[in-house]
Amino acid sequence: MVHGITPGAAATPGPPLLVIAGAGTGKTKTLAHRVAHLLLNGADPRRVLLLTFTRRAAQTMIRRVERITAAAREGTPGSAAGIDWAGTFHAVANRLLRLHAPRIGLAEDFTLLDRSDSADLMDVVRDELRLARTDRRFPRKGTCLAIYSYAVNARAALPAVLEKQFPWCAEWADELKGLFRAYVAEKQRQNLLDYDDLLLCWELMMRVPGLAEEVGARFDHVLVDEYQDTNLLQASILAGLKPGGRGLTVVGDDAQSIYAFRAASVRNILDFPERFSPPAAIVRLHANYRSTQPLLDAANAMIALAAEGFEKELQAARGGGARPLLVAVREEAEQVDWVIGRLLANREAGMRLKDQAVLMRASSHSAALELELVRRNVPYVKFGGLRFLEAAHIKDVLGFLRWAENPRDRIAAFRTLQLLPGIGPGHARRLVEALEPTRRGLAGLAGLRPPQAAADLWPAFAELLAALAASREWAGQIERVRRFYDPLLPELHENPRPRLQDLDQLETLATRFATRERFLTELALDPPETTGEEAGVPLKDEDWLTLSTIHSAKGQEWKAVFVLNIVDGCIPSDMATGTPAEIEEERRLLYVAMTRARDELCLMQPERFFVGRQARLGDRFVRATRTRFLPDSLLPLFERRVAGAIPVGERAGAASGPPVDLAAQLRGMWD
Numbered sequence: 133m134v135h136g137i138t139p140g141a142a143a144t145p146g147p148p149l150l151v152i153a154g155a156g157t158g159k160t161k162t163l164a165h166r167v168a169h170l171l172l173n174g175a176d177p178r179r180v181l182l183l184t185f186t187r188r189a190a191q192t193m194i195r196r197v198e199r200i201t202a203a204a205r206e207g208t209p210g211s212a213a214g215i216d217w218a219g220t221f222h223a224v225a226n227r228l229l230r231l232h233a234p235r236i237g238l239a240e241d242f243t244l245l246d247r248s249d250s251a252d253l254m255d256v257v258r259d260e261l262r263l264a265r266t267d268r269r270f271p272r273k274g275t276c277l278a279i280y281s282y283a284v285n286a287r288a289a290l291p292a293v294l295e296k297q298f299p300w301c302a303e304w305a306d307e308l309k310g311l312f313r314a315y316v317a318e319k320q321r322q323n324l325l326d327y328d329d330l331l332l333c334w335e336l337m338m339r340v341p342g343l344a345e346e347v348g349a350r351f352d353h354v355l356v357d358e359y360q361d362t363n364l365l366q367a368s369i370l371a372g373l374k375p376g377g378r379g380l381t382v383v384g385d386d387a388q389s390i391y392a393f394r395a396a397s398v399r400n401i402l403d404f405p406e407r408f409s410p411p412a413a414i415v416r417l418h419a420n421y422r423s424t425q426p427l428l429d430a431a432n433a434m435i436a437l438a439a440e441g442f443e444k445e446l447q448a449a450r451g452g453g454a455r456p457l458l459v460a461v462r463e464e465a466e467q468v469d470w471v472i473g474r475l476l477a478n479r480e481a482g483m484r485l486k487d488q489a490v491l492m493r494a495s496s497h498s499a500a501l502e503l504e505l506v507r508r509n510v511p512y513v514k515f516g517g518l519r520f521l522e523a524a525h526i527k528d529v530l531g532f533l534r535w536a537e538n539p540r541d542r543i544a545a546f547r548t549l550q551l552l553p554g555i556g557p558g559h560a561r562r563l564v565e566a567l568e569p570t571r572r573g574l575a576g577l578a579g580l581r582p583p584q585a586a587a588d589l590w591p592a593f594a595e596l597l598a599a600l601a602a603s604r605e606w607a608g609q610i611e612r613v614r615r616f617y618d619p620l621l622p623e624l625h626e627n628p629r630p631r632l633q634d635l636d637q638l639e640t641l642a643t644r645f646a647t648r649e650r651f652l653t654e655l656a657l658d659p660p661e662t663t664g665e666e667a668g669v670p671l672k673d674e675d676w677l678t679l680s681t682i683h684s685a686k687g688q689e690w691k692a693v694f695v696l697n698i699v700d701g702c703i704p705s706d707m708a709t710g711t712p713a714e715i716e717e718e719r720r721l722l723y724v725a726m727t728r729a730r731d732e733l734c735l736m737q738p739e740r741f742f743v744g745r746q747a748r749l750g751d752r753f754v755r756a757t758r759t760r761f762l763p764d765s766l767l768p769l770f771e772r773r774v775a776g777a778i779p780v781g782e783r784a785g786a787a788s789g790p791p792v793d794l795a796a797q798l799r800g801m802w803d
């Protein structure tokens with residue numbers, strides 16, 4: 133890419149631009165270069181807004197921009213350090229809302245609810261409205277939240293959402309409306325915003341005359357990556373920021389749209405050019421710089437069977453390469469063996485574990501593999517699994533901090549109170565209700581009477597919370613909570629040892645933030661993704677393997693990619709076979725997975741799955757069939773393998789992988 137360094141001209145916001153292109157064609161790279169180009173031409177980095185799908189992607193993008201600008205300026209580093217408006221829509225919303233809170237009637241010190249807190253609050257409200265006690269089964273809290281969230285993000289009316297997305301809940305339209313009204317009122321009463329509120333409030337802010345212009349005028353350039361996975365609310369925010377589209381660039385691939393289940397709309401990217409007058413310019417990229425042609429041939433042929441035709445036929449810029457492997461294994465255990473054998477063989481041949489990834493449709497599909505990796509001491513990190521913050525013990529500790537931060541936060545109050553012996557939901561509710569009239573905030577706890585079983589711990593508990601609420605000094609607060617909480621842990625949760633390690637990790641994480649508010653906000657916005665409980669967190673310089681759900685693998689690439697469970701029921705997931713649209717989204721997911729590989733792609737196909745032990749009949753298996761997305765007509769594009777009962781090392785060698793260096797392995801035992 134060329135940078136004409138003529139300060140001024142190219143930094144002026146130009147007409148809207150859409151870069152639409154297939155996987156691996158360099159969209160992200162193009163975006164980084166565009167930002168660098170703007171900066172090199174004199175654009176003010178503080179007036180650039182960069183919106184990405186994850187925080188990780190924003191950080192990577194900034195590093196890339198820094199590298200490019202430094203190289204162009206012949207080594208003057210840090211030239212992009214001034215970009216501080218980079219992050220997810222939610223993170224940017226959080227920041228803008230706090231800046232403008234008084235103008236839109238929000239308290240500046242609102243706290244954020246993460247998804248599971250939102251579900252808990254929904255549950256409390258559902259209970260208060262007695263909806264849980266109806267004769268027919270009312271939807272569960274998670275479903276209620278999903279319906280609410282979908283309606284908000286798709287900007288759709290409830291009846292339409294129910295009819296299209298949640299038909300089995302359609303009979304509850306009136307009750308759900310009442311529930312959502314009460315849920316919103318409750319959030320406002322407690323000064324809480326959930327994820328959806330962040331986008332919703334930002335969008336509402338962009339409808340306020342005067343304020344919309346003020347916010348829009350902060351930025352000369354707005355650039356959005358992964359535009360195919362934005363929803364209507366996000367599109368409307370962008371339109372509010374840049375009504376004429378000047379300075380707006382969006383980048384994406386309609387064939388990789390995989391978030392419709394969260395109300396993302398592929399129409400956003402398809403309709404983008406026509407939103408503006410004159411329409412946005414379109415740039416299409418054709419060459420794929422990531423993968424070899426045989427891998428692209430398989431991915432192209434697979435996606436070409438989609439109901440809606442995608443015109444992009446990816447052409448490899450690189451030469452050579454072998455066909456992807458389609459490996460039939462008898463069952464999961466054999467799949468695990470084969471994958472580990474192959475990836476270790478690759479490592480012996482010089483391909484680092486870091487250059488390899490195992491992808492799966494559902495996080496749980498890797499359970500057996502994870503156990504075996506731990507047993508064999510193969511370090512790995514997992515993305516898209518149980519989130520660190522969803523672990524009960526982490527939520528417990530955060531509960532103290534959140535309650536201290538916002539004494540009106542009832543969810544945090546309920547959770548924290550119920551950690552004490554003898555306090556269940558009923559007592560917790562009574563205590564919270566008794567606290568309010570004292571008007572002393574958390575200092576009022578000391579004067580309350582807990583049930584007998586909690587009496588011993590109560591004074592220390594009350595003192596801790598009052599002190600946390602009153603304290604301006606953030607350092608040491610988690611340590612204080614832990615002095616109280618750690619002794620309770622073995623009573624509260626089984627297997628306390630790894631949990632204590634997680635809490636150590638939380639404490640370390642906390643030191644990176646200047647205040648409690650920043651810490652809580654950042655964690656709620658972008659939680660670390662894995663507890664690494666069994667894996668252990670790899671050392672920085674160590675080599676490790678990546679395990680990831682396909683959703684979390686988007687935008688990334690590895691030299692070798694293994695995809696587990698290429699069978700119907702796993703992909704398409706049996707949770708998602710309801711509508712043709714869902715099936716199409718599953719097909720695009722497989723496309724995303726296949727196009728992550730640079731050199732080597734192994735699709736694993738177990739022939740049967742173990743479904744549980746039966747006392748009399750012995751082990752029980754169900755047969756599985758190859759995913760419908762790879763019909764027989766596509767088989768010539770793959771090299772087929774059948775794993776037999778051959779020892780792992782031999783099998784990996786025989787599978788045309790690089791030979792295993794046994795001697796090196798034996799030596800390695802003593803390194």
Ligand SMILES: Nc1ncnc2c1ncn2[C@@H]1O[C@H](COP(=O)(O)OP(=O)(O)OP(=O)(O)O)[C@@H](O)[C@H]1O
Pocket residue numbers: 153154155156157158159160161162385388420421422686687688689727
């Ligand atoms: N012009 C180019 N010359 C050489 N390599 C390139 C070029 N453009 C991109 N690449 C390389 O190709 C790979 C894919 O690029 P990038 O991640 O930007 O693609 P993408 O279109 O965002 O992919 P996806 O949508 O599949 O995530 C990267 O390794 C990148 O460094």
